[in-house]
Amino acid sequence: MPETLVRPLFRFDNSYARELLGLAVPWQPAKVPAPSMLYFNRALAEELGLDADALHGDRGAAIFSGNEVPEGAMPIAQAYAGHQFGGLSPSLGDGRALLLGEVIDCHGRRRDIAFKGSGPTPFSRGGDGKAAVGPVLREAIVGEAMHALGIPTTRALAAVGTGEPVFREDTLPGAVLTRVASSHLRVGTFQYFAARGQLDKLRQLADYAIRRHDPELVDHPDRYVELLRAVAERQASLVARWMHVGFIHGVMNTDNMTISGESIDYGPCAFMEAHDPGAVFSSIDTHGRYAYANQPLIARWNLARLAEALLPLMDGDEPARAVPRATEVIDGFPAQYERHWLTGARAKLGLSRAEEHDRALARDWLALLQAQAVDHTLAWRYLADAVDGEGFRLQALFEDTRPLMGWLARWRGRGTLEASTPAERALAMRRTSPIYIARNHRVEEALTAASVDADFEPFNRLLDVLAQPFDERPGLETYVAPAPPEVTARYRTFCGT
8 A cells, every 4th residue: 555645734945044054043932831722814824835724723723832843844033133212232033933934835935934922032131932812812913904904914824822821010811923924034133243243144144135035136236235225115115005004013123124025013003093193002102203104204214224234245345335325225215105105195095197286185185184183094984985975974074174175175176187987986995995994992802802801702803804994894883983082092002022
């Protein structure tokens, strides 16, 4: 009888561990007493080419808790530095995370599979390396919300309860997140080796990043300048998308900015309700460094730190000679960002052609929302109602509708320059402005129910709603409504470490 071939659960191809020796520390996840599957992203597992049926139950809980390291995995704790709120921490690294390995998904893309909350590593700096159920499930909720909105993001493959307590201000149930990313390369990864003057390792890292994310640059004579330019382009697009959905990352440190252009680390993040450029929800952002309107500025600042790290590679003999070329990229970022932002604004306004005064029209609209503290999400969504009608739902958001009516007259006049019909424009607008976002109070309700009562129905229900953010459905009105202003005023988010 021929032997039966057993299909491996993962087909790992671990390029980082294989090619970048010395840029990470081989490490093993901590064992946990009672792993239990809290959340499993079957669709993502299938996209990764994994056997979703085999991983959904106890075997998956054992693997995604770290109790069983699957065949072919090469767990490593990656090294990186980071500017945290403007101050450089030269040695951060994966203090409670491990890169389990890499797979090639069903579309031929290389994807990282990593743990978060899998125990202490050599980078833990005295921390316990663990995570609690609430922050782990927050990553799952926000990551899936962003994915459904079409925003590049890391995603949760699984969340596993550990059966052990985690001690923070309170005693909390422990959990491990399994996170999927195009890579975990960060601005801070480059800073780590630049700060130590380890130029050989820095070059290895940069060449690896180019092969992985920008292979067309492999033979480019100025490939390190072009790498910086490519990262800037991806970040300009990403942050513009954040701004259009009212997303506030909350902790835009350089170790939280990816080279791939994906959103990462959903700790003190939040979605803005009343439109406010100064909106801050993070408990640790006491000076508003990472406020909503500051995000494009901080993205540029972070990119400047990447440029500094890459200077020795741009000109090995005299890094100062590379400064003008790097500066050109950084100084060009605001225009890059504005281009992406205006493209998104036109789509949300139902405009497909470019006209000179479109930017002013969009900016004046946001000024209207700010002046009367109008809900960002609902204002954009209900604007589609007003293309060729009165827009009663939109008007109800404003205390004083007179400024609104004047702006609507301008906007409708601009719409007459479009080739599409008003109905077509309204339909297109509803495909770009969601009706459902991860409202902060709904997220907190779901996390509290799961953490305190082990009730996952609100969590699962919220995920179902957020999976189709653009399709308005009856019976989901509670997911549309903003939190009362007094709730939003005192709402604070936390890193969850």
